[in-house]
Amino acid sequence: MKTPLFTRSALPTPLCNLPRLFETLEQRGMDGLVAYLRPNVLYLSSFAPPSNQSVHETNGYAAVVISRHAPDQPIVVVAEFDLAYFLTQPSWISDVRPYATLLLPLDIPVGEAALDRFIPQSQRTTPWAQAARQKYAPNLVEGVRRALQDLGLSSGAVGFDDLRFAHQVGANAVDAYGALKYVRQVKTQAELQLLRTATLLNQQAIETTVATWTRGTTWQELVHTYNVTATQLGGFVRDPSAIVVANAPGADPALYMTSGLEDFVVEPGMHIMWDCHGTWQHYCWDGGKTWVVDDDPLADARPVVDGVANGMRSIEEALRPGARLSQLQAGARRALRQSGVTCADDAFIFFHGLGLEHIDMEVVESHQDWAVEDGMVVSAHLQVPGDERHRGWLEEIFLVTHDGGQAFFTWDHAPLTGGGR
Numbered sequence: 001m002k003t004p005l006f007t008r009s010a011l012p013t014p015l016c017n018l019p020r021l022f023e024t025l026e027q028r029g030m031d032g033l034v035a036y037l038r039p040n041v042l043y044l045s046s047f048a049p050p051s052n053q054s055v056h057e058t059n060g061y062a063a064v065v066i067s068r069h070a071p072d073q074p075i076v077v078v079a080e081f082d083l084a085y086f087l088t089q090p091s092w093i094s095d096v097r098p099y100a101t102l103l104l105p106l107d108i109p110v111g112e113a114a115l116d117r118f119i120p121q122s123q124r125t126t127p128w129a130q131a132a133r134q135k136y137a138p139n140l141v142e143g144v145r146r147a148l149q150d151l152g153l154s155s156g157a158v159g160f161d162d163l164r165f166a167h168q169v170g171a172n173a174v175d176a177y178g179a180l181k182y183v184r185q186v187k188t189q190a191e192l193q194l195l196r197t198a199t200l201l202n203q204q205a206i207e208t209t210v211a212t213w214t215r216g217t218t219w220q221e222l223v224h225t226y227n228v229t230a231t232q233l234g235g236f237v238r239d240p241s242a243i244v245v246a247n248a249p250g251a252d253p254a255l256y257m258t259s260g261l262e263d264f265v266v267e268p269g270m271h272i273m274w275d276c277h278g279t280w281q282h283y284c285w286d287g288g289k290t291w292v293v294d295d296d297p298l299a300d301a302r303p304v305v306d307g308v309a310n311g312m313r314s315i316e317e318a319l320r321p322g323a324r325l326s327q328l329q330a331g332a333r334r335a336l337r338q339s340g341v342t343c344a345d346d347a348f349i350f351f352h353g354l355g356l357e358h359i360d361m362e363v364v365e366s367h368q369d370w371a372v373e374d375g376m377v378v379s380a381h382l383q384v385p386g387d388e389r390h391r392g393w394l395e396e397i398f399l400v401t402h403d404g405g406q407a408f409f410t411w412d413h414a415p416l417t418g419g420g421r
Contacts (some may be wrong), residue, residue, distance in 0.1 A: 036063045040161050134182060316407065378399075
């Protein structure tokens with residue numbers, strides 16, 4: 001068995017931008033916070049065991065409770081079978097409280113030491129285990145209610161990222177879904193390192209996949225190769241595949257997302273647009289670029305190739321705090337025109353935040369001219385439409401700084417060329 005080149009380790013702690021979190025709670029009039037959605041629980045506590053993927057919902061069997069008035073006394077409430085997770089994965093939250101689940105028998109008496117079924121024998125006499133027994137709740141809702149009471153939040157304005165869960169708890173709830181997305185917009189150094197590693201894994205997976213191409217290779221074979229390669233490197237991709245953008249053969253210039261079922265023979269000279277999604281230690285990778293299969297771009301495709309590179313260079317230079325999407329788009333489109341791209345007005349130039357999700361930011365409307373912020377990680381996309389031998393695509397990941405965007409990919413803005421054998 002091959003050892004993954006990108007070796008996993010314990011997540012850094014804290015991942016969360018704590019000063020920004022408490023400032024946001026104060027600014028938005030919240031005394032405390034209950035995070036129930038899976039990405040927010042991970043962000044606040046570094047809690048992400050395999051069990052949290054067991055259901056197709058956004059919760060991970062856990063909740064984090066934080067008081068703005070007692071910032072050093074956060075609580076995480078977890079399923080009994082996840083209690084031991086914290087013996088391996090550190091967290092800045094030391095108050096870890098278990099609650100009973102369906103793993104606890106219903107048909108026989110459980111006895112006085114019910115929780116010991118889930119505590120390793122070597123830990124059963126420790127103060128950690130004793131504290132867990134004392135705070136063992138009958139269910140998650142009751143565990144959160146007790147945590148709110150212990151933190152003096154039973155009557156305060158408490159932000160919830162899931163109002164359905166807030167209704168179950170019966171608290172004085174304020175919608176905090178957007179507030180937590182706002183906090184997550186600006187990355188900590190720990191998050192930046194995870195995101196940079198994720199991007200490099202994606203880059204290596206693309207380059208390795210391209211090198212396997214031979215005449216007669218189909219698109220689905222390349223997709224499978226990428227998925228396997230990314231996993232062998234140590235990352236994870238989701239069903240049905242990591243590839244997002246459709247690469248329709250022929251002259252259709254439309255840009256649309258793949259269904260995962262399209263297939264065709266990948267011929268020399270085709271412009272394949274790599275846009276790959278996956279995760280490294282729960283943090284997302286995204287992006288890629290055009291690959292000209294086993295060839296260099298045609299002479300009449302050079303304006304597109306140069307225009308895409310120059311357009312992304314314009315975005316990179318302008319990606320400073322306060323820049324709005326419309327300004328970034330205008331600069332990139334101007335670079336396309338100056339490069340000789342005759343269809344510059346038809347180009348797609350769009351952006352989103354990146355982190356634990358691909359929209360890791362507080363944006364309410366789907367078509368909104370938002371401004372970038374210092375410390376944001378932004379995925380910038382630039383696509384010039386055209387047929388299979390003239391289209392151009394580049395997606396770069398940037399850290400927004402006062403000196404412009406800092407690129408995470410180590411390659412340049414030119415397309416990949418060549419192939420395998």
